Amino acid sequence: MFKQVADGVWVRQSEWVWSNAVVVRGEAGLIVVDPGISGSDLDQLADEVDRLGIPVVAGFSTHPHWDHLLWHARFGDVPRYATAACARVAGEARERAQKMAAESASGIPLDLIGLLTPLPADGGPVPGELIEHDAHAVGHAAILLADRGVLLAGDMLSDVLIPLLDARRPDQVSAYEAALDRLDEAARHVDVLVPGHGAVARGPEVAARVAADRAYLDAVRRGDEPVDVRLDQDWLAGPHQSNVAQVRHSSE
Template identity: 75%
Template sequence: MLTQVADGVWVRQSEWVWTNSVVVRGDAGLVVVDPGIHGAEMDGLADDLDRLGVPVVAGFSTHPHWDHLLWHPRLGDVPRYATDACARLAGERRERAQAMATESATGVPLELVALLTPLPADGGPVPGEVVEHRAHALGHAALLLADRGVLLAGDMLSDLLIPLFDVTQDDQVGAYEEALDRLADAARRVDVVVPGHGAVARGPEVAARLAADRAYVDALRRGEEPADARLAAADWLAGPHGANREQARR
């Protein structure tokens, strides 16, 4: 079910890697950010939106990974926006995203995967300010809703997942350093951060999330092993962490 985290901002979490679908009320109606993951969960999200009684006017994808490119017919035939780079990559990699959705999720309407359009310069119906960077994925975007005191961080600032480098780009250490600087500037204007995966951060936890990601990246920059509790909490992160270390050495 939807949980309200601020005025006009709701979150619904999937069982799949603690993925957060976010709903934001804008001037024209609701904008659904990164809905997922299983078809039944998106159907439940649509039930929640029916109870709100406000129409969905748009979608938004924070980055071009398959689990952030999903949609459901009950959410409506509306534009689904992203940054220019995200929309382009989603289109180029659509078949791969569909294959990964088939492998990892159930009941996903594959014909609706990765159908994105670039966000217009004025933001269209999507409220807030886009904070774009290239950490984790090219065209990655956070949404700063300063008037609500909320930052939708995409796949950053998770309490459960370490920074996950994009293997298709060079210098992800530098990309993360730059992205964290941008997110830190945005976070000064909020007291709630919603990551793509994991628990919502409130108050002092926002700074703690930034510090944890910085400490991880800084350790790799120095060629050291990060002392990060997230690695101990999830064995499967050993693989991505090893890939991060290899890229940082190059």
């Protein structure tokens, strides 16, 4: 379950919506990115981290949705970073995130959810370049590990999830398209893409992920039904219709 996808980058996938927890080796130790989802997942991830024999020095949350705000005491009492906007929203919505976590998974340490601090300007112990945007969620961030040819994309560029627009905020399509422009530029310099949910992409698959999200958004903006294999999953019908309604409303 714990797979090394590049030098100093490991991924463990949960059965819950194919969620990917990522562990990155930095200069001072390990950074655990978006660990989850259930208590058993967190325990097994902690077992794998222990076997690496390298201390955890920090955590990182890519955005303020509950499934990306989790933690376990076995990772240690270390700083858990995010963008300033993500840390602010996570703090404001912490009780809601705890409730959603309790309803959706079991064995999660609820008291450790969403305890984030803004990443310092110099990046602190988190290696690579942060790519911050507001697609899908406020303060969303990807991490570009250019020296290792890896892009950690957060909840973007998935092979199983369509673009999920934030229905609470205006004109998410434009925000999403702007984010894709930035991620596309970053993706041109990597061989491995790790989405928040779904399979790790390699080689030509990386560009194909960007193209798929662009094609979906282009169709929705035109008012056409997207030709997208991800929509074969019945449970995505609701989110898709929410996207359609948001685009229709923003164009009125």
